[in-house]
Amino acid sequence: MADRIARIDRFCQESVRNRSELDVAVALRNPDPSDRHRLASLGVDELVLVESPPEDVIDLVPLDQRTRSQSTQRLLNGATSPR
Structure with a gap:
């Protein structure tokens, strides 16, 4: 620092x-x-003071929304940004 x-x-x-x-x-x-x-x-x-993001991106997505959006699927599959 x-x-x-x-x-x-x-x-x-x-x-x-x-x-x-x-x-x-x-x-x-x-x-x-x-x-x-x-x-x-x-x-x-x-x-x-902020909370650090979780290490696994899947923890960012609520369970009921994990299959709803293509953007979410891309994130879960390792894409770095939504299209």
């Missing part, structure tokens, strides 16, 4: 912007309350 924050700092310098004009928000897969000190030291303003 530090490398990404450093990249933001570099972009600000290159575009003659003040980093303090930005709000930096991050999302972590498995955040821990102790992360807040490290994030604050990096200049992170906000931690966004």
